[in-house]
Structures are given as C-alpha cells and as structure tokens.
Amino acid sequence: MKTEIFLENEQLDISVDLSALLTISIDDVRDFSSRQTSFSKTIVLPGTAKNNRIFGHIYDIGQANVYDETKPNFGYNFNASKSAACIIFQDNIQTFRGVLRILQINIVNGRIEYEVSVFGDLFLLNAQLSSKLxxxxxxxxxxxxxxxxxxxxxxxxxxxxxxxxxxxxxxxxxxxxxxxxxxxxxxxxxxxxxxxxxxxxxxxxxxxxxxxxxxxxxxxxxxxxxxLTRTAAGSTELSNISTPSRLSSSPNDISWATITGSGFTFNTNRNIFTFAGSATTNVDIIVGVNGTWSSGGTHSGQLRLYKNGSLVASQSGTSTSFFSVGSSVSTSVNPGDTLNYQFYADTSFTFSSGQVAVATSVGSTAQIPILIGDPVPMNEMIPKNIRQIDFLVSIVKLFNLYVYEDKFDSRLICITPYVDFFGTDNSESVDWTYKLNRDANIQLKPMSELNAxxxxxxxxxxxxxxxxxxxxxxxxxxxxxxxxxxxxxxxxxxxxxxxxxxxxxxxxxxxxxxxxxxxxxxxxxxxxxxxxxxxxxxxxxxxxxxxxxxxxxxxxxxxxxxxxxxxxxxxxxxxxxxxxxxxxxxxxxxxxxxxxxxxxxxxxxxxxxxxxxxYMAEITDKDGKLLTASFYLTPADIYNLDLSKYINIDGVLFRLNKISDYNLSTPGECQVELLKVNYTLY
Incomplete structure (x- = not known):
C-alpha cells in the first residue's frame, strides 16, 4: 500500500513503519450536542533533509523567521502556530484532506523526529472562529x-x-x-x-x-x-439623574447622580457644568429625562438649557401619566463657561431616569444617546464579547445541524439539519455485510444504557x-x-x-x-x-x-x-x-x-x-442499539464514504456514528460504531 502525505502541496518523507490512525465522525450519541471532524492519532515523521526544509528547520533552537500569512505555510515561511493544508493519498486515492499540526519535536542522539496530528477542515474553521469576536x-x-x-x-x-x-x-x-x-x-x-x-x-x-x-x-x-448609544469623539460628560428626585411646579435645577468623563468640572450640588478647557470649543449637548406626574390629568413640562445663566434652548411636551422629553443642541463654550439644565412643570414630577452628554472636540471618547438625525455606526450595534464560535455553536444546537466538510472543496462547509441529513430511500444504502469480521468481538448495546x-x-x-x-x-x-x-x-x-x-x-x-x-x-x-x-x-x-x-x-x-x-x-x-x-x-x-x-x-x-x-426518539428508543464491531475498509471505502447514507448489514439499516483507528498506511480492520435505524421517517 503506497501512502503519500502532502503539506501545502509539498510531499513529506514518511517512515516505512508509519502508523497513522484516523477517526472519522459526524456525531456521538453519547454527547447529543457534539459535532466532530476527522482527526488522527500522533503520526511520527522522520527528520530528513526534505522534511526539515518543509518544516522550516524548526528543530533548530536558534531558528527564527518572518512569517507572511499570505504565503503557503512551509519552508522559510513555516509557522507552527498556524495550520498547514494537508492531503493524504493511499494508492493515489485521497483518503484525507485537512490541516496538519506539529505537536512535538524529538531529538535523540542527533536524530530528529516530528510528532504531528492531522485534523479535518472543520478544525481550521473552528480555530479561526474561536479567536474572533x-x-x-x-x-x-x-x-x-x-x-x-x-x-x-x-x-x-x-x-x-x-x-x-x-x-x-x-x-x-x-x-x-x-x-x-x-x-x-x-x-x-x-x-x-x-x-x-x-x-x-x-x-x-x-x-x-x-x-x-x-x-x-x-x-x-x-x-x-x-x-441606543454611539461613541462620540472628544471629551464627554455622562450623567444620570438621581432617582427619585421630586421637583415642584417652579423651575428647578436638575441634579445629576453620577458623572464621568473630563473637560468639565461641577459644583458641589452637581447641577452646573463648568468648562475646564483652555480655548473656545464647539460642543454638542444631548439630554433626555423620563418620569411620571404625581397627580392625574394632562400636564406639561419644559426642559431648559442655560449657559452662563442665559436660556439657550428648550423643549416642551405634555402627557397624562408617563412623560419623556429630550433635546439636542450645538453651541460654543469659552473657558469658565457654565451649563445647567432646569425643568419646569405645572405640577410636581418624579424622575425615573435621565442622561446628558456633552461632546467636545478635545479629550477622550464616551457613549452618547443616538437621536433622530444622528449617525448609527453599525459596528457599534453588535453585541460585545461574544466569540464567533460560540455564536455558531448555538445556531447548530438550536436547529440540530450537521456541519461537515465538502469532499472536494477544502474551503466549502456543508450545513444541514439532522431531519434533512439522512435519506429515506433504503435502496441507496451501502452494503457492508461482508466487511464485518464476525470472528472478532461484536458489541451490541441497548441505547438506554448510553443515555441519562x-x-x-x-x-x-x-x-x-x-x-x-x-x-x-x-x-x-x-x-x-x-x-x-x-x-x-x-x-x-x-x-x-x-x-x-x-x-x-x-x-x-x-x-x-x-x-x-x-x-x-x-x-x-x-x-x-x-x-x-x-x-x-x-x-x-x-x-x-x-x-x-x-x-x-x-x-x-x-x-x-x-x-x-x-x-x-x-x-x-x-x-x-x-x-x-x-x-x-x-x-x-x-x-x-x-x-x-x-x-x-x-x-x-x-x-x-x-x-x-x-433524533431523541432514535437514540433513546427501547429497540435502539449501538453496534460496535471490526470492519475491513479499503481506501476506496473511505474515499466514497457518504455519512448521509445508511449502512446495510444483513438487511438491517444503520447510521454511521464513528470510524475509529482507520490505518492510513496499512489499511485493514478498524472499529466502527453504527446506530440501528428503527424508522427512516418519524
């Protein structure tokens, strides 16, 4: 059996006694939310001149290189922290395609060996999405x-x-x-x-x-x-109204509970903004307050902005119960200028929340409310600190999806719900009756034994x-x-x-x-x-x-x-x-x-x-069985493997659960797990 391993289209030297064991799986009934890719146990490659060159002489303790991610990952550009495309052929039949990872380098009496593993293309997608938000x-x-x-x-x-x-x-x-x-x-x-x-x-x-x-x-x-907020350029003062704060019907300064940012100072009552800049500066001021009237009927309220004690803007409104009013204004401030808001109402009023943002052209950034006419930066609308892989996995779980690699395209991932993955035509099943070694150990477990x-x-x-x-x-x-x-x-x-x-x-x-x-x-x-x-x-x-x-x-x-x-x-x-x-x-x-x-x-x-x-009916059915046995599979069997097709053994249909320890160098018997199909359609 001729075995060939290619890394980024460069053929690696392999040992005569190479033993590469591959596991192929799309599901695991013991973990009903898992979805897996093919992977190998440790493969040992010799440190020949060719392999040393392909792996960029990484065995050299003093070795260093400048990595260019736009170029193939081998030779002088090899980076062990990045995946490298790998293809394995047996007698010119492709039996594996994915990525290779160096696990360890052994140097014994000057002899170099590389311990590596290979993983299906899904591994690379997982790695890419795991590192991104x-x-x-x-x-x-x-x-x-x-x-x-x-x-x-x-x-x-x-x-x-x-x-x-x-x-x-x-x-x-x-x-x-x-x-x-x-x-x-x-x-x-x-x-x-x-x-x-x-x-x-x-x-x-x-x-x-x-x-x-x-x-x-x-x-x-x-x-x-x-x-709904956006990041404002410049220094921003962000404040919340202390709650509750009851105002009488006469105009009252609004007192703010918390203050962040820089560029302004405040008096002890926290109701006057004093500009601390050193030059005349344009500012955008956005404010909003919410609350309720203390008595029934229709009432009116007015929000007023004062600069140095003079009215520069106001916004009015009326309501019967809940009241909300806001305004946006642009003005200029000189060093030492003061800003404060007052609220006038025809009856007493209790604040429930409020916010004011003063954005200037100097200092740090902060979040300000987005009002009509304001820009909506969509990158800021994305939920924060959620890994992309966690997002995808939750979609997979929500719809019970099977995610698997395309056989011929290394960058194409196939995604299908379980309910649509398996066919219902028994005539399309693959007959493995004569591939089963009936002289070896055969295990048949009731499905109830495998589940909570x-x-x-x-x-x-x-x-x-x-x-x-x-x-x-x-x-x-x-x-x-x-x-x-x-x-x-x-x-x-x-x-x-x-x-x-x-x-x-x-x-x-x-x-x-x-x-x-x-x-x-x-x-x-x-x-x-x-x-x-x-x-x-x-x-x-x-x-x-x-x-x-x-x-x-x-x-x-x-x-x-x-x-x-x-x-x-x-x-x-x-x-x-x-x-x-x-x-x-x-x-x-x-x-x-x-x-x-x-x-x-x-x-x-x-x-x-x-x-x-x-799916749950299948794996917990009283007549369900998990068959584990030895099967003789050839490179052609692996190449033609279609996980969506049923496996027929003695006229009984099974779903393929896992192939373990398929030998990539000397094909022979390997362990196969098959889940009995009780119904092709529930």
Whole structure:
C-alpha cells in the first residue's frame, strides 16, 4: 500500500513503519450536542533533509523567521502556530484532506523526529472562529442616519441581510402600551449577515439549503444594551439623574447622580457644568429625562438649557401619566463657561431616569444617546464579547445541524439539519455485510444504557421582569423543554444551553400589537398604573424572528409628546414567527403560560418538535442499539464514504456514528460504531 502525505502541496518523507490512525465522525450519541471532524492519532515523521526544509528547520533552537500569512505555510515561511493544508493519498486515492499540526519535536542522539496530528477542515474553521469576536466583523456598509423613514422602511426588509428595527418594549417608552417613543426602536442585525461575514472572513464558504430558507433569513439579533448609544469623539460628560428626585411646579435645577468623563468640572450640588478647557470649543449637548406626574390629568413640562445663566434652548411636551422629553443642541463654550439644565412643570414630577452628554472636540471618547438625525455606526450595534464560535455553536444546537466538510472543496462547509441529513430511500444504502469480521468481538448495546433519564434543552437565563416571573412560577426558563427518556437506571440530567436568552412576548387588553419585552419592573398590575415603575436594562443577547405585521389599529410613533407619524403596521420580532397566527416557535418547548391572548395558529411547532424529537426518539428508543464491531475498509471505502447514507448489514439499516483507528498506511480492520435505524421517517 503506497501512502503519500502532502503539506501545502509539498510531499513529506514518511517512515516505512508509519502508523497513522484516523477517526472519522459526524456525531456521538453519547454527547447529543457534539459535532466532530476527522482527526488522527500522533503520526511520527522522520527528520530528513526534505522534511526539515518543509518544516522550516524548526528543530533548530536558534531558528527564527518572518512569517507572511499570505504565503503557503512551509519552508522559510513555516509557522507552527498556524495550520498547514494537508492531503493524504493511499494508492493515489485521497483518503484525507485537512490541516496538519506539529505537536512535538524529538531529538535523540542527533536524530530528529516530528510528532504531528492531522485534523479535518472543520478544525481550521473552528480555530479561526474561536479567536474572533462578533464585534470583529465589519458591518460599516450598513451605517446610516437614524430617521423615522429608515425605521419604518426596515420593516419591509426580511431578506437576511442588513438590519431591521423591531418594536420591542424596553421600558419607559410608552405610557399606554399603544403609542411609542421612537427611542424604543434599535437596529437588529440578521443572523445570516453575521454568518456570511464570519465564514467569509475565515476564508470559508458554506453550502446550506437551510441557511438560505425563508425562515432562517428572518432571524435577527436585536441590540442588547439599555439605550441606543454611539461613541462620540472628544471629551464627554455622562450623567444620570438621581432617582427619585421630586421637583415642584417652579423651575428647578436638575441634579445629576453620577458623572464621568473630563473637560468639565461641577459644583458641589452637581447641577452646573463648568468648562475646564483652555480655548473656545464647539460642543454638542444631548439630554433626555423620563418620569411620571404625581397627580392625574394632562400636564406639561419644559426642559431648559442655560449657559452662563442665559436660556439657550428648550423643549416642551405634555402627557397624562408617563412623560419623556429630550433635546439636542450645538453651541460654543469659552473657558469658565457654565451649563445647567432646569425643568419646569405645572405640577410636581418624579424622575425615573435621565442622561446628558456633552461632546467636545478635545479629550477622550464616551457613549452618547443616538437621536433622530444622528449617525448609527453599525459596528457599534453588535453585541460585545461574544466569540464567533460560540455564536455558531448555538445556531447548530438550536436547529440540530450537521456541519461537515465538502469532499472536494477544502474551503466549502456543508450545513444541514439532522431531519434533512439522512435519506429515506433504503435502496441507496451501502452494503457492508461482508466487511464485518464476525470472528472478532461484536458489541451490541441497548441505547438506554448510553443515555441519562432527562435531557434539558434551554436558553440562557436572564433577569428581566417577565423571564424572572416565568422562572419563579414554573421552575424553568421561558421556552425550555425537558425530554424524559423513561430510562429507569439513571437519574442524572444531560443538558445544553444556548448563548441566547429567551424573550417573552407580552400583549395588553384592547391592544392588537404584541411585543417582545426586555425590561425591569416593580409594582403590581392590580395597583394604579402610576405605581408601576419600569427600568431599561442591558440584556443577554437574544435571537428572534422578524416580520412586518399589517392592518393593526392606528398608533403613534412619538418624540416625547410630539406625534411623528401614525402607522397601521409595525415591525415585529419575537420567538413566534407571527404573534397572531403562529406556525413555528423558536422556543424549545410549548409555554406553560402566554402573556398575551393568542388569536389563532399552532404552538406545537417548537424547535424540539421540528428539529430534535426524531433524533431523541432514535437514540433513546427501547429497540435502539449501538453496534460496535471490526470492519475491513479499503481506501476506496473511505474515499466514497457518504455519512448521509445508511449502512446495510444483513438487511438491517444503520447510521454511521464513528470510524475509529482507520490505518492510513496499512489499511485493514478498524472499529466502527453504527446506530440501528428503527424508522427512516418519524
């Protein structure tokens, strides 16, 4: 048997007694959330002149080189910390393609040996995505200016690229849960947009009918910080109103609780900004305050900005309960100039939150609120500190995907849900009846022996009001599901958790819009509305389905008390594909309680039922069996291996679970794990 190993198209010298054992696997029923790539045990290569040259004489302690990532990873450009493309042939048949990694260099009596391992192409993709964060992706092509038209127009975009502005209740942006301040809208980025960028930046492509499906294209990741902000150039002073702070009906200076940044100083009452710069400077000042009136009826309020005691800007508004007002102004300040805000109202008022940002052309940067007319830098809309590999793995788990290398294209990754991976045509099965060594040990294990009693499918917990309420009432997270295998000989629970948190949907009496809701809340629904206080929060990253919902009762998008427009549709994003007539649900399990009235549709098409139920039924079936035995496989068998085809042994169908210790230098018997197929279609 002629074995050849190529590294970056350079043929390596191998030992006559080379023993290279390869494991091929797409799944492991013992770990139902794992997806694996092919890999080898340690291969020992001799330190010949040729191999030493290919490996850049890395054995030399004093060796050093300048690495150029744009050139092949071998010779003078070899870098052991980077992968190198590897192909293995047996009798001119390609039996492996992937990457090679040097594990160790041994020097004994002047003799050099290289201990290496090879891994499938998925290993390289994993390595690339493991070292990058979502925020490393560049979405600047979608930068835009925040506008009312832009928000509304995004509702028609469900293409899977770009962004979508969903109506999500973040708290404090609606007094009646019917009309909404425009500040509740934040850009959500499509999941497919993230994946396309991730694969492209890693140097890979993917082939997936599922990723190009209409349903998958509608998945979005909403902005997950409590207020929509951007980084402002220059020194910024960022302050929050002390809470609660009650003001009488006469004008009062606003007192700020916390102050950060540089460029300004403050008096002891923390209500006057004194410019500490050394030259006249232009500043952009953005402010917003929220709160409630202390008495019923319609009341008005006015926010006033004073510079050196003189009024330079004001913003007014009226409301019946919740009140929000904000303004943006540009002015110049000289060294020693003072700025302060006053609030006037016709009755007493209690602040619930507030923020002021003063951006100048000097000093450090800070976050300031994004208002209509301001730029929206899309790279800043990406959730922070989430590894790209964790994002992809959660998508794989959510939809029970098989991820595997294309046989002929080293940069093409195939992605298919388990429910679509295996064929249903028995005639396409591969007959291995005569490859089984019946004289060797054959193990046949009932599947129940391999599994725990309970399998828990769940989203990551978060502390927002409705998630916390659901968890307290039912002892499990919103949207989770527990599968009971009925196995009586174990009591442990196996589970996996996504990086995403669930997002409860909430509706209100007399209201025909349903909202994903992410907020904190104190008070009770039985009390007067004024006793319920809402708080905007940062949240765990979410995943939702976007859709434009039409023909709802006219409602208003507002700027404080000013109505900007009155649409009859809205941009919805939630775990149901349609809150009025759902056909599928991103939750793993049906809910114990809905926080809105369901008009029609079905709640049974959950992620578990659609993508996991047949898999779990297969591996926990009382008649299920895992066959482990010795099979004689040739290089042609490995080359022609199609993991989506059934293996036929004595007329019984099996799914291939794993091939262990296939010898790349001297093919012969190797251990194979096969999972009995009880039903080709559940």
């Amino acid at each position: 979502l925020q490393d992706l560049d979405l600047s092509e979608y930068d835009h200016t925040l506008s009312l038209a832009g928000i509304i127009n995004s509702w028609d975009n469900t293409s899977g690229s770009g962004y979508f502005y969903p109506l999500i209740d973040h708290g404090n942006y609606s007094a009646d849960k019917h009309s909404w301040d425009y500040r509740t809208f934040r850009p959500a980025i499509y999941v497919k947009e993230y994946l396309d960028k991730m694969f492209g930046n890693a140097g890979f492509r993917y082939r997936s009918v599922f990723f190009n499906s209409t349903r998958f294209a509608k998945l979005v990741i909403p902005y997950n910080r409590k207020t 009693k309970l399998y828990k499918f769940q989203y990551k917990s978060d502390s927002d009001y409705y998630n916390d309420l659901y968890n307290k009432r039912y002892g499990q997270s919103y949207g989770s599901y527990i599968f009971n295998s009925q196995y009586e000989f174990a009591d442990q629970t196996k589970s996996f958790e996504l990086i995403f948190a669930p997002t409860p949907l909430v509706g209100y009496n007399g209201e025909d819009k349903v909202y994903s809701t992410i907020l904190k809340q104190t008070g009770t629904k039985q009390a007067e509305a004024s006793s319920i206080e809402e708080e905007q929060i940062d949240s765990v990253v979410r995943i939702l389905q976007a859709k434009k919902i039409t023909d709802v009762a006219s409602w208003a998008i507002k700027d404080g008390a000013t109505t900007l427009t009155s649409p009859t549709d809205y941009g919805y994003a939630g775990h149901l594909d349609d809150p009025d007539a759902p056909t599928n649900d991103l939750n793993f399990g049906a809910l114990e309680e809905l926080f809105f009235v369901l008009a029609s549709g079905t709640l049974s098409n959950t992620q578990f039922n659609l993508y996991w139920s047949s």
